[in-house]
Amino acid sequence: MLTTHGHVDHVGNNDLADELGVPAEHYVPAPDLDQMRDAVAYWVRSFERIAGVAPLPSPPAPTIRKVVSLFQPMRPFGATTRTYEERPLERIRIGSLRGTGWTFAEGAVRVLRRQGHTAGHVIVHLRDCGVLHLSDEGNGPCGAMVDTDHRSAEAVSYLDGLLEQATALQPAALGLTAQSGQVRPEAFTARYTERSAELGVGGANPLRELGLRPQSDEVDAPWSRPPLRNPA
Known part of the structure; x- marks a missing residue:
């Protein structure tokens, strides 16, 4: 079961994957974990950003609590839930579209990172039947993502280089965080920088994108992957 993003109308019954009676896997986007844990706080922040622009209560x-209550019990996580970001990132090409994401069922199902509706939004391509499921990609304040002009050979070469960096760095980051349950940012940054130099690429610290969160407000507090507990 593939969750495209963390909004309440898409995640409330995710735990049903545990009741299918067959072996099941369930994946969610790591950047949306916080809103899945606390939908009210997420929507309050979202409304505050557009205060004065649109008529709001x-x-x-x-009002947000009442709306969120319509989706109770809120169970976005099940026993089989994992984040996409726990899998190695892959380069994916569909026609002229280039991107990064993850493949399932021997490549028959492709999940691409788009992030045009929420921070973690993904779209799903079903290869054999030629269907591209956009979910809510074009429905939101950010709108649909705009692709690079692939007609330009220079643009294609540049984009390919960026994708090579992304797909090289994400598995490296996973390798540095998978050895223990927690990691300190200072130690991680040193090892990550060293690994980046070995690969000949560069990139930002990806701890949050991998689904890890700081354990306290201290400057160098250790980061770890919080357990996927359903909201009370």
Whole structure:
């Protein structure tokens, strides 16, 4: 079961994957974990960003709590839930579209990172029947993502280089965080920089994108992957 993003109307019954009676796998995008754990806080922040631009209830929190309550019990996580980001990142090409993501069923199902609706939004390509499931990609304040002009050979070469860096760095980051349950940013950054130099590429610190979160507010607090517990 593939969750495209963390909004409440897409995740409330995710735990049903545990009740299918057959071996099941369930994946969710790591950048959306926080809103899946606390939908009210997520929507309050979202409404505050557009306050004064659109007619909204004031304060928004009571109305948001009522809307979120419509999706109770909220169970975005099941026993089999994992994040896509726990899998090695792959380069994916569909026609002129180039991107990164993950493949399932021997490549018959392709999950591409798009992030045009939420921070973790993905779209799903079903290769054999030629269907591209956009979910809510074009429905949101960010709109649909705009692709690079692939007609330009220079643009294609540049984009391919960026994708090579991304697909090289993400498995390297996974390797550095998978040895223990927690990692300190200072130690991780040193090892990650060293590994980046070995690969001849560069990139930002990806701890949050991998689904890890700091264990406290201290400057060099250790980061770890929080357990996927359903909201109360």
